[in-house]
Amino acid sequence: MRKLIILLSIVAIGLVSTKCRSGKAGDDSAAFPFKTFEINRGTNLAHWLSQSRTRGEQRAMFITERDIRFIDSVGFDHVRLPIDEEQMWDENGNREEEAFSLMKNCLDWCQEAGLRVIIDLHILRSHHFNEAEKPLWTVPAEQDKFIGFWKDLSDFLKDYPLAMVAYEPMNEPVADDPEQWNQLLERLIDSIRVREPARVIVMGSNMWQSANTFDQLRVPEGDTNIVLSYHFYEPFFLTHYKAGWTNLKDFEAEVNYPGKIILKTTVLPEAFKSYSRDELEYALNRVYNRDTLEYMMRKPFQLAAKLNLPLYCGEFGVYLDYFPDAKLAWYRDMISIFEEHNVAYANWNYKSNAFGVVDNNGDPIQPYLNAVLGKE
Numbered sequence: 001m002r003k004l005i006i007l008l009s010i011v012a013i014g015l016v017s018t019k020c021r022s023g024k025a026g027d028d029s030a031a032f033p034f035k036t037f038e039i040n041r042g043t044n045l046a047h048w049l050s051q052s053r054t055r056g057e058q059r060a061m062f063i064t065e066r067d068i069r070f071i072d073s074v075g076f077d078h079v080r081l082p083i084d085e086e087q088m089w090d091e092n093g094n095r096e097e098e099a100f101s102l103m104k105n106c107l108d109w110c111q112e113a114g115l116r117v118i119i120d121l122h123i124l125r126s127h128h129f130n131e132a133e134k135p136l137w138t139v140p141a142e143q144d145k146f147i148g149f150w151k152d153l154s155d156f157l158k159d160y161p162l163a164m165v166a167y168e169p170m171n172e173p174v175a176d177d178p179e180q181w182n183q184l185l186e187r188l189i190d191s192i193r194v195r196e197p198a199r200v201i202v203m204g205s206n207m208w209q210s211a212n213t214f215d216q217l218r219v220p221e222g223d224t225n226i227v228l229s230y231h232f233y234e235p236f237f238l239t240h241y242k243a244g245w246t247n248l249k250d251f252e253a254e255v256n257y258p259g260k261i262i263l264k265t266t267v268l269p270e271a272f273k274s275y276s277r278d279e280l281e282y283a284l285n286r287v288y289n290r291d292t293l294e295y296m297m298r299k300p301f302q303l304a305a306k307l308n309l310p311l312y313c314g315e316f317g318v319y320l321d322y323f324p325d326a327k328l329a330w331y332r333d334m335i336s337i338f339e340e341h342n343v344a345y346a347n348w349n350y351k352s353n354a355f356g357v358v359d360n361n362g363d364p365i366q367p368y369l370n371a372v373l374g375k376e
Helices: 056-062 064-072 097-113 139-155 178-195 210-216 270-274 277-285 290-294 298-307 326-340 366-372
Strands: 040-045 077-084 116-123 166-167 202-205 226-231 252-255 262-267 311-315 343-347
Touching: 064 097, 064 226, 077 343, 097 116, 097 139, 097 290, 097 326, 116 139, 139 166, 178 210, 202 326, 210 226, 252 326, 262 277, 290 298, 290 326, 298 311, 326 343, 326 366
Parallel strands: 040 077, 040 343, 077 116, 116 166, 166 202, 202 226, 226 311, 311 343
Antiparallel strands: 252 262
């Protein structure tokens, strides 16, 4: 479930502040009330233009102007908008006009509300973070296609103010070798910088944007229009308990936070049966608390400080409501850590009966909404 400018010739230099930053606003700056890309707390508009089979009127009504106004009214200052290749382009790379229209509607609503937007290219046909086969890393044509998608997005988005819209090249890259991601990311950033020298780019490390792999990420030297992004779902026993797409789907246990993570186990996940006795005991007896979580985020903290770049946790959250007291305690600690270390963030996600801060009908799930907003 993560907040100057190079190649400038006659482009005026602006600021990126973290809670995050950018150059001067674009041609539409008069229609947006801010001059810099500054974010603090946000939410993911997930399962709309990404990870959803819904189309037509049902898709159009899932996120509406009413949702954007609600997001603004409760105190969020930005949204992260995941989009998938298969929704935005057909198999020949042609735009799916209905999906682009929905994205534009969302951007226009956010512009009117004064919300920033991070456009996140979430899943490619050639790359899904949980699939074994990822042709993106082995087929050069797929990398060319990936670059082409961002050229098309830049053509579509470039007139939105730099203070409003940022680009996240790809969600949770998973390559066998981190250099595969570093090299592709470098190429992608170069292609964007030719078109938009001052656009904010949100980038994270290989292997699911994990905090633990941040020391493997290569950041373009001298480019300060970068936001470093990590995702954080530790401890997995709590955040993904019984999640059907994980090896915890059949797990039966009493999960606790803070403290010893597993108080009692009755059914062990099949995948865990390959663990050695020592590994299993360590996993089931590990203690998690605020200090543990903070220590696990040390690599992003260190890299952001070294490069003097803003830091963003673009995803974090807890699936369902099996252990509500533990869930709330975890959210409180996460927000406390973000605030102490000046990390902008967006929870996963906005509208969902599982991870959401509002349910599928759009009704607030108040305890979790308050916790994510730092009001608990």
